[in-house]
Amino acid sequence: MEKQVSTVFFWIFAALIAGSGLIAITRRNAVATAMWASLCFVGIAGEFILMHAYFLAVVEVLVYAGAIMVLFLFVIMLINLREEDLKATEGAQLHIAGALFSLGFLGALVWTVRRAGLFDIPLNAKYVGAEGTAAAAAGETAQLAVPLFSDYVLPFEIVSFLLLSAIVGSVLITKRRLS
């Protein structure tokens, strides 16, 4: 019972991710794009929940939908593009080339996954309700935190400098007067 329900939800979320992602990249209105993209993130969070990765699910929403997309919205609203400005970027050939490239990439992905035999593994066994995942999820935050602050402490520290660099850089570029 639980497995079937999970499978149904898996496909619902999968459709949500793919559909909203597709709509997001085809909208002309930047606000609509941002909204659909955040719906896409919610779908991804849903998939994480199905894998009993609650921490990741929550962080996905918190960081992507709740912080990054809101910042995007903020900027979009400040810039306030008009319809005429958006029309200027039209270019049919570029769109076709982009679509062809994306389809080609999709084909390569599918081919790879098929050749690796991942399609043969039943969905339930791999992603949903696997034995022990629920138990593992209990200490999940700790499971993520311990490697982050032990094995991966070096990349973690480098990231802090990366962010510092980004802050310095964005102040430099955006601020009109540096005094």
Next chain:
Amino acid sequence: MLFVDILWKLLEIVLVAAVALPTTAALLVWAERRVSAFMQDRLGPNRVGPAGLLQPIADLLKFIFKEDVVPGHVNKAIYILAPALSLVPALLAFAVVPYARDMAILDVNVGILYVFSVSSIAVYGITLGGWASNSKYSLLGGVRASAQMISYELALGLSVVPVLLVTGETHLGRIVEWQAANGWLVLYLFPAWIIFLVSSYAETNRLPFDCPEAETELVAGYHTEYSSMKFALFFLAEYIHMITASALTVTLFFGGWHVPFFTLPEGGWGTTLSCLAFCAKTGFFLFLFIWVRWTLPRFRYDQLMNLGWKILLPASLGIIMLTAGGVALLAD
């Protein structure tokens, strides 16, 4: 999971989300008007029902029967979506709050993060409502709201980190249990609580931080162009956010359902008493919201940003470091 269990859960959800929270919000509106009236040496609404208690119902009827104006210049889809986007996260966020002993709608390990992630979505409603209205006051309100809520989310989140450090839990129920065993966290983390309180006022857009709808500058801010039930949804959302914020303050710092110096009996009576304790504490903080609103003037926008980024954020980081140091020392 049995069918009956699911039915009970659904009943609980309906009771909390559709009955308890809106009713409390309605009472809160009434209380706000009465308290403000007393503070200003007036009487406030006292005609409908005993002491004016039925006033919210009259208000509701008025909202329902008002004409629902959708201005011609708005971005229609988002304009209609925005009030719902504002209300739903407010209701969702309450799901993990342990409102009585061993009782919460949603029992997840990452409860506190869940609250943050859901309430971080809440900013969409206000921001988009302001943008879709396509008027300058609304837009300014929306821009202010997104900037303000992002800024104070940081301080709010960081002020909770000491709680996690001390208790070692992200599960709200177990945080309360820890407090029942070791004493309320406000005793250990008083400065963190102050930051949490201030930030939660900014997150709920309440005075002294109600810049997104500052009447004197922006007419009514992000909901200038809204009328009838759509406006009521924004209104309701704000009050439910207040309830959630108060409930969280109680849960994180004031022992949740725990009653000090008194052992709750086992079984149903204990649970009921614990729920009442929780409601009483939450009620006090709701009163504090009103009290503050009618006492303090509004911050100027740059002052608000300075407070958030230059005082609260560094202060909460400092508290985290001190707490972490303390926890590490005591752990040995």
Next chain:
Amino acid sequence: MNEWNIGLAMPEWILAISALVALFLDARTPYHRKEGVGNAVWIGVIVATLWSIMQGFGLDGKEYAFRGRYGLDAFSVLFKVIFGITAMFVMAMSDTWLKRVDRGHGEFRLLTIFATMGMFFVASVEDFATLFVALELITVSFYCLTAFKRNDVRSIEAGIKYIVLGALASAFLLLGIAFIYGATGSLLLRDLASSGAADQIGHAGGALLQFGVLLTLVGLGFKIAAVPFQVWTPDVYEGAASPVTAFLSMGSKAAGFVLLLKVVRACLGPMADSGLAAASSWGALIALLAGLTILYGNLGAMWQGNLKRLLGYSSIGHAGYLLMGVMAFNHAGFTAILYYLMAYLFTVLGVFAVVVLVNGLTKSHRVDDYAGLGRTNPFLALVLTCGLLSLAGVPPLAGFFGKFLIFRAVIAKGTVVAYSLAAVGSLGVVVSMYYYLCVVKRIYMHEAPENGPMKTISGISRPMMAVLWICLIGIFVLGFFVQPFMSLAEQAASALLAG
């Protein structure tokens, strides 16, 4: 291997501390007195480089830190020294260049040192997580440095092009890393080499691994500006400030090659060792990319009237030659790459030092405006000429020997692919001869235009003078006294191959 051994990363910590000190000083000092920031950054880079050299002397095989996620061997030390010297040269140039701008002096130096720090980490990368964040540290700093002149449309355009394409490349890189992790279950490079990755090629998991490696190479191909991921290069080289372009052409490219070598060594090494058919098809792919890159870069450079654009195309061409060394995939090939990069360091930075100085006078980068430089500034003209000839690969100079080693390594492979690649490479050299000599001709044969901007440049700062001299001497020393540098490169290549 499971020890923390944090002291091993001392050069990086020195850079980090000096960056933080500089940040603090920058926030504390008023706008006109940013010397403190400059001093902190200078001291940091010098001490870090010296420390790396000292580590190189005391090094015994390979040492690990951070539980095996940070490694130090002859290869990393060599590159740290290269990055340190690059950073010093670039800082000397930017000290000169910054006198012409009136904003962001402190920020410029901070971003430079952040990028340098990323490069130092890159040289010691042992797993994909560190690889990605260190590479991003470099790239993000460069995004901001590229768009530094915020009032200059071309600088902003360059910044936007760089960030959009860079983000795309990062996405490919991340997806590739995810696939590699999915196939092998480990982020450590050495696990890849030892986990029977070669055995997997024939099996199901092999598809995931190969696709992952391919995507990773796409991401790194962007950093080194190999065809078909090169489109950003000319615009960014032209739009960015000259010291940034110099840093980009040496530091960022070398960092890309460090990672490319490490990843290729870890992923394709096992394949080549076990003589699988897949190895030769990977070799052919890299050869194809190398050939295209050489042709694109050199043919594109022929039509350029802007010296920085020309150098941008030529830098694409040089990425192609370096890829030839990757294609050779053996000790000789890696040694050749390392030698080539050492030679490239002095060559390209010498050229850019002159570009920075001349630009201060002429405010332009047009090749035409270099006419008569030989008369008015004979020393600068000499450095520029030697640099360009060395880039072209004219015999006694440093660049020649690098190219010679690379061609020798490729031809020694003895396959049809190798021979054709060598042929394409030779064609590229001939073409490059043409456009470099065109510039040289302009410098010596053409009169400076009447009332033209070119005058004698005076007041060259002492560090700048040192850079010019060191580059000039370096160009000759690496051409004549090959042996000591050759043995350095050989040691580093052995260390890389030893894993």
